[in-house]
Amino acid sequence: MHNFLRYIEDWSGQTLWYEGSIVSLYTSQYATGTFKCCGTVYSPPARNYSFDSLFLNPADLPPGTPRFTDIVNLTYRQDFTPN
Numbered sequence: 001m002h003n004f005l006r007y008i009e010d011w012s013g014q015t016l017w018y019e020g021s022i023v024s025l026y027t028s029q030y031a032t033g034t035f036k037c038c039g040t041v042y043s044p045p046a047r048n049y050s051f052d053s054l055f056l057n058p059a060d061l062p063p064g065t066p067r068f069t070d071i072v073n074l075t076y077r078q079d080f081t082p083n
Contacts, residue, residue: 011045
C-alpha cells in the first residue's frame, strides 16, 4: 500500500502528511508487473501516513462505505434427537 497514492511529480526533499484510510477492495488484473522504463521513474516524498481513528466508529464512515459481516463459528454441536 505504500505506493497506492501515485506520486508522478518530483517530490524530492518534500514530506507528505496523510491522515485517513486507504483501502484496496480488489486485486488488479492489469498492470501487475514491474514498470520498466527509464532510470528514475518518480521521486516520492517522505511519507508520514497515519490512520484516522474516527474511522473506528461506523457512524463516522462516509456514505456508501461498503460494510462486511464476518461470522466465526466457534463451536459445533451434533444433535442426536430423532425427527
